[in-house]
Amino acid sequence: MQMLTFATPPVDAGAEALRGEVRRFLADEMPGRTPLQRAASWSGSDPAFSRKMGERGWIGMTWPKRYGGHERSALDRYVVLEEMLAAGAPVGHHWIADRQSGPSILRHGTEAQRQQILPRIAAGACSFCIGMSEPDSGSDLAAARTRAQRVQRGWLANGTKLWTSGAHQADYMILFCRTGATEGDRHGGASQFLVDIEQARGSGLTVRPILDMRGAHHFNEVVIEDLLLPEDALLGREGDGWAQVTAELAFERSSPDRFLSAFALLTEAVRALGPAAPERAAVAVGRLVSHTLALRRLSRSVAGMLQAGKDPALQAALVKDLGNTLEQDTVETVRLLVDAEPSEEDGSPPLAAVLAHLVLTAPSFSLRGGTREILRGIIARGLGLR
């Protein structure tokens, strides 16, 4: 068995100075936002807010300056992310681009793609969505059927993507699809493309809303019919799609958004309970905080390992699985401590509204970004059992 190791998170005094700067920014920007808006956290999109963050240099922080980045450390970036999440800032517009699409382009993109797209992401002016899942391909991503065929001036794509978060607002989608024969290797013959959504709409790409059970429009069905993708839409190498998408998922899984999704509810619970709360409540709240502290340590360790050029895929899966469990536990714990029936109707007390929001979104925490079962499979492989 490979011994589990989590490197000690590096200490960085500069990052702590940055923390103060971020808090001052949030103190100016956040007061008008309700607890319910805060609960939406990175699902809440506000392009103006993202542009302000871009002006501060808080998007694409670790990227090279020549692509609009700021060459800051992974720990600096971590501080900005966690401060935004803890405050429930509306970072959704740039979140996916900053977390995974940008880093993928930086790693696999052509010079032209990098120069054209990365500075816009860093400015907070460019939004991405993830085109992985399909009707018959969820956990089993290798079963994707969407296909792009080589034609004279590029590629002709056909297929359907599903659950595509934010496709209705995004500038780009990174499309994962087949480009060749699988020939025995299920992971072979796949590629990724940069799809300019504005350009593609009306010429083969249709975005159809899917309402979630809260009635909110968050994800979509993206139907692709004879969509012509130009030659330079290919991201990375033809046939390398599987390796690229796996690396992208490692970025997706290691971020603090995987354990702070219910933090707004914990904050409201602390407010409602007050300092004189009964011992039972103190113990239960304390437990959530103890879990949060341990997770934060693990998560910062993963950030440090990424910074050091290591591949913490196993550690990231462990953090996401523990983190999702904590997020869902938070909902079940808080509802038993407070006297509030969940409701998001206008005029509901903040606690009832935040509780309602989280009761109805919590099931997705252990689905999006890889289900609990898939993560545990990855961990089991790391333990040498598969």
Next chain:
Amino acid sequence: MSDPLADSAERLFAAYAGKAVVRAAEHGVFPQSLWDALIRAGFTAALLPEHAGGVGATVAEAMALLRIAAAHAAPIPLAETMLAGWLLAEAGLPVPEGALTVAPVRLRDVLTLRRAEDGWHLTGTASRVPWARDAAAIAVLAEGPDGPTVALLHPDSFTLARRDRNLAGEPRDTITVDTVLAADAAAAPFGPAQLRAAGAAVRTVQIAGALSRALSLSVQYAQIRVQFGRPIGKFQAIQHSLAVMAGQAAAALAAADMATDALAGGLDLLRVGAAKARAGEAASIAAGLAHQAHGAIGFTQEYELHFATRRLWSWRDEFGNEAEWNGVVGRAVLAAGPDGLWPLLTAA
């Protein structure tokens, strides 16, 4: 990991703390050659500052030794000797040679110190004192006339009123004291809460060690035990149980690191409390899963899983269980309020 100190500790415990030694200790045989080897290696002094006889190790190095000792179920009072030495050094008292321990360790037990003619009069009863029967001296934190006071007790100045043990067979004895001490009992710079926190910190580190052992035993067993024609580790249900265990092991490691940092600087009760509570919960979950994955063999005295799991079930309760420490954490958070919550969690 190429850490020479950890490597030499692994070798030492592998050589001196085998199954036979662990078993014999449960029947009352103190593992003297193991203990002598630890003293030779300087491990028992690892947590002491150099001026008090330390060996120049960092707190993190000392705790790494403790974690490795726990992973080997080494049946010796290493944690207690470190703790007692730390307490004496903090109080400015000399640290004696040999195995040491601390008292009291239970919240309700109080030892009282009154001024006597030419020194101090110490009285009281302390239960569940770890390794009291084997200790060369006990560092006590007594209620004195001017507040909490540290004193050093030698075996001839207390009575071993009851020989008790924890679930792992480690000595947890009751001592009664009614003795006159010389004037060199010094005022301690901290209260009982700090001793309890330091105790919780070392138990947290030990839990992380024992839990990693339970995990590696379970993974190894799942790879060799064959049922239905394949190793049970090939069944997804077993894989997922062990993945959950690995998550708990990771959380316990994080808790141990938090406890170590706290011990190295100021013993912040919020962090120690969170660490002990989180590790205790991890112990409970992981011990159950480890036994489930082992089937009946894990339930036998012959097989070694219980060396780890009985320690987990003992240590999670010692120096405060999850409810106690989560309560401390929760009170701090509720006092900080909604706007103080996040700053409290991120304070370095």
